[in-house]
Amino acid sequence: MLSGERTSCKSRVFLGLAGTLSRKGYSKGSVNIVADLFDHQRNGWNLQLVQSLFNPIQAKEILSIPIASSGFVDSLVWHFERNGRYSIRLGYKLLVNLERRVIRDDQSTNSYFFPPRLWVKTWGLQIQPKIKVFLWKAIFNALLVKENLLKQGINIDLVCSICNKAIELVEQALFLCDHVKAIWFSSPCSYKPNHAIWKERNKVVLEHKQPDPLVVSKHIAFFLMEQQQEPPLAVASQSIPMQKQFPSRWELPPVGILKLNCDTSWKLDVDLTAIAVIARNSNGILMHGIAERVYCSCPLAGEAQAMLEALRFAAAMGISSFIIKTDSATVYSAMVNSHKDVDWEIQATINLMRYLVPFFGQVHFSLVNRGANSVADIVAKLCLKNLLPCNWLVDTPAEILNFLYSDALVAL
Structure with missing residues (x-):
C-alpha cells in the first residue's frame, strides 16, 4: 500500500518488485518517485505509462498494488503475515521452520x-x-x-x-x-x-x-x-442500528434508502478482476449499476475495491443515506471494526473508505449470504467473461433479469 510520495522508483523496495525502468523513462527525468506513475485525477495508476516502462508481468504486479489517497504515507509489509507486520519473533519462527x-x-x-x-x-x-x-x-x-x-x-x-x-x-x-x-x-x-x-x-x-x-x-x-454460533456485527457510521441476523436472501431496503450490493469475480488465468455494484430502491427496482474490470492482486482486494466503488457511486450521485451489502466477511469486518488488524492487501482501500464514510449521512454496512448477493455476483461474472453488453442497464440481459425478478418476488 502506498502514496508513492516517499518511495523512489530506483529504490530496492520498489525495484525488488518491479525490476528496472527503461532507460528512456529515466533519461526524460519524468519518473523519479513512484507517485510519478500515478494518474492523480483518477486516483489510480497511469496505465499507459506503467505499461510503457515495464514488461507485461511487472506491469500487472504494479497495477495490482493498492494506492492510498493523499494523507497516507508509504508503508512496507511483511507478506508472510496477513497484517503485514514484521517482528523478530515471527522472523525467527520463519527461519526455524525453514531449517527444519x-x-x-x-x-x-x-x-x-x-x-x-x-x-x-x-x-x-x-x-x-x-x-x-x-x-x-x-x-x-x-x-x-x-x-x-x-x-x-x-x-x-x-x-x-x-x-x-x-x-x-x-x-x-x-x-x-x-x-x-x-x-x-x-x-x-x-x-x-x-x-x-x-x-x-x-x-x-x-x-x-x-x-x-x-x-x-x-x-x-x-x-x-x-x-462461532454468533450473529455477525453490523454497524454503520452514525445512527444506523446493528443488524440482528445474517440475511440469506435479498431484502427490500426501507423507503427512501438505496441498497448497494457489491461483489467481484476473479480468475487466476485472467489479468483483470471484475467488480460490480447494483443499486436498487425500496421497490426492488434496479436504479443503477457499475461493472468494470480492474487490476487486483487477489479476490480479497477485488471485494474491497467493489465496496469502494459503491461509496464513490453514492458520492457522485449525491446520496447521503444508503445500505452497502457484501458477502466478504473480511472486508465487512474491517469496515465495522476500526480496531481490528486489516490484511495488508486491502489496507489502503479500507483506509480510504473509512475516510469517506463520515462525509455521508447514514451508511449501513451489512454482511450477507452469497444467495442474497446473486445479482452483483452474476453481473461481475459476465463482466469478467466480456459477456456484459455496454447497455446492460437499459437492455438488461436475461441472466440478470432472472435474478432481479427472483429477488423481488422473495422480498415481497
Whole structure:
C-alpha cells in the first residue's frame, strides 16, 4: 500500500518488485518517485505509462498494488503475515521452520518437522471427526496427492492439476498452489490446512470442474461463522442500528434508502478482476449499476475495491443515506471494526473508505449470504467473461433479469 510520495522508483523496495525502468523513462527525468506513475485525477495508476516502462508481468504486479489517497504515507509489509507486520519473533519462527525442512526418504513422513506430541493434540481437537482425520493426514503426509500415489506404484504425472507449475506435494495442494494462495488471501481464517481446499482440489482432479478460489474462501467464511454460533456485527457510521441476523436472501431496503450490493469475480488465468455494484430502491427496482474490470492482486482486494466503488457511486450521485451489502466477511469486518488488524492487501482501500464514510449521512454496512448477493455476483461474472453488453442497464440481459425478478418476488 502506498502514496508513492516517499518511495523512489530506483529504490530496492520498489525495484525488488518491479525490476528496472527503461532507460528512456529515466533519461526524460519524468519518473523519479513512484507517485510519478500515478494518474492523480483518477486516483489510480497511469496505465499507459506503467505499461510503457515495464514488461507485461511487472506491469500487472504494479497495477495490482493498492494506492492510498493523499494523507497516507508509504508503508512496507511483511507478506508472510496477513497484517503485514514484521517482528523478530515471527522472523525467527520463519527461519526455524525453514531449517527444519528435511530431505524426504523412505522413513520420512513429511517434508517438515512436527513435534511427536502434535498428533495427540490433533486427535484432542473438538471438531468433526472427518475434519480431524483430514488434519492428521495433512500433517503426516497421508493425503493422496500425486507424489504419494507415485510412491504407491501408480504411474502418474506429478505436476499439480490446478496450476501446472510444480510437483503436487501436500504443501503444494494446501498452501503453495496459486489457486490455494488466492483462497488464503481472500479467506478470514488463519493459515491452516482447510478441508474445503482439499475438497475443491478433488473436484478439479476427479470431476474436471473449473477451480474458483473466491467461492471456496466464501464457503470457509460462512463455515467459520456457523462454528462461532454468533450473529455477525453490523454497524454503520452514525445512527444506523446493528443488524440482528445474517440475511440469506435479498431484502427490500426501507423507503427512501438505496441498497448497494457489491461483489467481484476473479480468475487466476485472467489479468483483470471484475467488480460490480447494483443499486436498487425500496421497490426492488434496479436504479443503477457499475461493472468494470480492474487490476487486483487477489479476490480479497477485488471485494474491497467493489465496496469502494459503491461509496464513490453514492458520492457522485449525491446520496447521503444508503445500505452497502457484501458477502466478504473480511472486508465487512474491517469496515465495522476500526480496531481490528486489516490484511495488508486491502489496507489502503479500507483506509480510504473509512475516510469517506463520515462525509455521508447514514451508511449501513451489512454482511450477507452469497444467495442474497446473486445479482452483483452474476453481473461481475459476465463482466469478467466480456459477456456484459455496454447497455446492460437499459437492455438488461436475461441472466440478470432472472435474478432481479427472483429477488423481488422473495422480498415481497
